[in-house]
Amino acid sequence: MKKVLSIVAVAAMMLFVGKANAQLSIHAGYQDFSVTSKTPLGSDTDSKGGFYVGGSYNMEAGAGLAVAPGLYFAYVEDVMDLRVPILINYGISLNDVRLALFAGPQINFGVAGDGYKDDGLVAVNRFDLGVSFGAQLSFKNISVEGGYTVGMLNRWKDAPSDCSVNTNQIFFGVGYAL
Secondary structure, eight states: OHHHHHHHHHHHHHHHOSOTTOEEEEEEEEEEEEEEEEETTEEEEEEEEEEEEEEEEEEEEETTEEEEEEEEEEEETTEEEEEEEEEEEEEEEETTEEEEEEEEEEEEEEEEEGGGSOOSSOOBOSEEEEEEEEEEEEETTEEEEEEEEEEOSOOBTTOOTTOEEEEEEEEEEEEEEO
């Protein structure tokens, strides 16, 4: 529980620190969550659809660059996660239209769900570190975005050396800058 509170506290501080031209945005959308299991007998991937909702705070650094930390709640079937991306984006603006590419690390923390229960065979770690990348197209205060997050850690607790469980996410959504 202390880890969750620490992550939320850091994300909250990042939302309130920045330059005067920083902008708070809310986002929501669809995500496809895939789990790939690898053993000596082969590999298997299972995908499920769900949604995410949350916010980010875009802090401009100049020359089209910005940093956007965020905090999101994600739900897929019976699994709930908190996600904290810290994305670097580069955008080009033309009047009210802005096209931006983004990339950066994302911390995932499993909050609840059957996917985190120890079934005696495989116990899944709640913590994951990923790398996110994608694009966003904005018109005035409304944006559409899409991207991909690659899970970098083996989420199988106490896995034998030749076994792993990794997660990835594809996401598409809309945002509104406040």
